Amino acid sequence: xxxxxxxxxxxxxxxxxxxxxxxxxxxxxxxxxxxxxxxxxxxxxxxxxxxxxxxxxxxxxxxxxxxxxxxxxxxxxxxxxxxxxxxxxxxxxxxx
Amino acid sequence: xxxxxxxxxxxxxxxxxxxxxxxxxxxxxxxxxxxxxxxxxxxxxxxxxxxxxxxxxxxxxxxxxxxxxxxxxxxxxxxxxxxxxxxxxxxxxxxxxxxxxxxxxxxxxxxxxxxxxxxxxxxxxxxxxxxxxxxxxxxxxxxxxxxxxxxxxxxxxxxxxxxxxxxxxxxxxxxxxxxxxxxxxxxxxxxxxxxxxxxxxxxxxxxxxxxxxxxxxxxxxxxxxxxxxxxxxxxxxxxxxxxxxxxxxxxxxxxxxxxxxxxxxxxxxxxxxxxxxxxxxxxxxxxxxxxxxxxxxxxxxxxxxxxxxxxxxxxxxxxxxxxxxxxxxxxxxxxxxxxxxxxxxxxxxxxxxxxxxxxxxxxxxxxxxxxxxxxxxxxxxxxxxxxxxxxxxxxxxxxxxxxxxxxxxxxxxxxxxxxxxxxxxxxxxxxxxxxxxxxxxxxxxxxxxxxxxxxxxxxxx
Numbered sequence: 381x382x383x384x385x386x387x388x389x390x391x392x393x394x395x396x397x398x399x400x401x402x403x404x405x406x407x408x409x410x411x412x413x414x415x416x417x418x419x420x421x422x423x424x425x426x427x428x429x430x431x432x433x434x435x436x437x438x439x440x441x442x443x444x445x446x447x448x449x450x451x452x453x454x455x456x457x458x459x460x461x462x463x464x465x466x467x468x469x470x471x472x473x474x475x476x
Numbered sequence: 477x478x479x480x481x482x483x484x485x486x487x488x489x490x491x492x493x494x495x496x497x498x499x500x501x502x503x504x505x506x507x508x509x510x511x512x513x514x515x516x517x518x519x520x521x522x523x524x525x526x527x528x529x530x531x532x533x534x535x536x537x538x539x540x541x542x543x544x545x546x547x548x549x550x551x552x553x554x555x556x557x558x559x560x561x562x563x564x565x566x567x568x569x570x571x572x573x574x575x576x577x578x579x580x581x582x583x584x585x586x587x588x589x590x591x592x593x594x595x596x597x598x599x600x601x602x603x604x605x606x607x608x609x610x611x612x613x614x615x616x617x618x619x620x621x622x623x624x625x626x627x628x629x630x631x632x633x634x635x636x637x638x639x640x641x642x643x644x645x646x647x648x649x650x651x652x653x654x655x656x657x658x659x660x661x662x663x664x665x666x667x668x669x670x671x672x673x674x675x676x677x678x679x680x681x682x683x684x685x686x687x688x689x690x691x692x693x694x695x696x697x698x699x700x701x702x703x704x705x706x707x708x709x710x711x712x713x714x715x716x717x718x719x720x721x722x723x724x725x726x727x728x729x730x731x732x733x734x735x736x737x738x739x740x741x742x743x744x745x746x747x748x749x750x751x752x753x754x755x756x757x758x759x760x761x762x763x764x765x766x767x768x769x770x771x772x773x774x775x776x777x778x779x780x781x782x783x784x785x786x787x788x789x790x791x792x793x794x795x796x797x798x799x800x801x802x803x804x805x806x807x808x809x810x811x812x813x814x815x816x817x818x819x820x821x822x823x824x825x826x827x828x829x830x831x832x833x834x835x836x837x838x839x840x841x842x843x844x845x846x847x848x849x850x851x852x853x854x855x856x857x858x859x860x861x862x863x864x865x866x867x868x869x870x871x872x873x874x875x876x877x878x879x880x881x882x883x884x885x886x887x888x889x890x891x892x893x894x895x896x897x898x899x900x901x902x903x904x905x906x907x908x909x910x911x912x913x914x915x916x917x918x919x920x921x922x923x924x925x926x927x928x929x930x931x932x933x934x935x936x937x
Binding site: 383386389390393394395396397398400401402403404405406407408409410411412413414415416417418419420421422423424425426427428429430431432433434435436438439440442443444445446447448449450451452453454455456457458459460461462463464465466467468469 | 494495497498499501502503504507508510511512514515517518521522525526528530531532533534536537539540541543544545547548549551552553555557560563564567568570571573574575577578580581582584585588595688689692695696698699700702703704705706707708709710711712713714715716717718719720721722723724725728816818823824825826828829832833838841843
């Protein structure tokens with residue numbers, strides 16, 4: 381991938397993100413934040429390659445720690461978002 | 477299809493799932509599905525990455541994945557809704573930290589393989605800086621939110637911040653022009669870690685939602701720049717999406733405070749500049765203290781009641797007691813509404829999460845724009861643990877540190893009951909003239925206990 385293609389992806393994705401998330405109701409501010417935060421844990425896939433490629437002890441160690449941190453971010457982030465959203469949904473069902 | 481093709485297609489599908497997921501998270505009805513789509517995209521991305529031929533040892537990966545999953549799941553399941561801001565901050569920090577480590581590892585590997593060029597170096601340097609700031613910034617925010625860190629910097633900190641920021645940018649240039657020298661990158665990481673600490677340590681509570689949203693954006697940008705290091709399109713796309721969504725939230729929060737991002741990050745906090753000595757001028761002997769019984773009598777004759785929650789509600793865990801009070805008021809035919817300031821609490825949407833936990837219906841929650849025109853026809857407004865967001869000084873006193881910040885105009889209602897432990901200032905560190913207003917009554921005490929007392933007194937009135 382050339383730098384120019386990478387930059388193109390970056391800019392387009394930023395614009396897409398700005399378009400996707402306009403007028404979010406206040407109720408969803410926290411779930412949106414924790415959910416998108418879990419998505420930012422995508423760095424996990426880079427960490428997996430660093431940790432698994434057995435290049436040097438240093439890079440493997442850095443990768444190992446990175447995988448652990450990113451996995452906490454990803455698993456915890458999606459689960460806690462789901463917990464919050466279930467709470468919102470449960471409240472609605474109980475209403476007549 | 478070759479293995480790299482399978483990985484690429486998997487990443488493409490994951491990117492689409494992330495886009496649909498984030499879109500879903502923006503609407504109440506589609507939000508649960510959106511979250512699920514995001515999670516599926518992540519799972520798919522991890523699974524196809526395992527096919528990568530660069531990965532030769534799976535044992536360490538499995539161990540790290542298991543540890544991370546267990547810790548993450550435990551944190552997510554155990555956390556109380558009142559501690560949600562801390563957890564979100566912590567997760568943010570972990571994501572940023574992981575990005576830094578990945579960037580360093582890849583950069584070192586590239587140097588050793590003789591592949592390090594300026595382009596790679598710039599990407600690694602950017603990740604190191606942004607990720608390190610995200611990491612320590614989030615960890616400091618975590619401790620500040622837990623209130624286990626009282627230190628809020630020293631005078632002249634904003635200047636130090638600017639100096640460290642400039643030094644960091646110089647270091648980014650050094651890494652870029654000398655891509656074969658590792659030491660610059662390590663120094664840069666150190667500078668980033670320091671910058672994260674000194675940028676967040678002085679942040680007051682009212683600014684906290686802005687900072688949390690901004691750190692969220694940073695964690696996305698760090699993932700995106702990591703994508704430039706690894707030449708990985710999925711990281712670039714997913715990271716940018718998160719960066720953009722974090723930016724939007726930051727903007728919403730800043731607008732709600734009438735402060736720009738630069739003011740939040742680079743100016744002295746109001747608490748540091750205001751000083752606390754002039755409280756007596758504001759309050760004098762004009763503060764009227766009240767009792768739960770008196771409040772119950774006021775509520776008895778009220779038709780419309782608005783409850784304004786703030787961070788104090790979260791601290792006192794008073795959300796369930798408030799729900800009970802609302803139920804009994806509604807049972808006697810009164811209209812009860814909640815007025816929610818966008819930056820009430822310590823993160824965007826904090827109050828909504830708390831009140832949802834107490835099963836208070838969404839139709840009872842009014843945004844600032846919806847509730848403000850209704851205060852004039854409200855008989856009693858009960859402010860629980862909110863301070864700066866109801867401070868009329870923001871409206872009336874141009875010299876106030878929070879001047880111009882949009883507030884909830886609770887002082888326009890018939891009577892304002894402020895439930896608070898003492899007259900101590902809010903996080904902005906300034907006195908609140910509302911407490912001395914003629915139509916304001918102070919009910920001193922713990923938020924939860926006070927609400928329970930009022931509800932009990934209502935029964936006996």
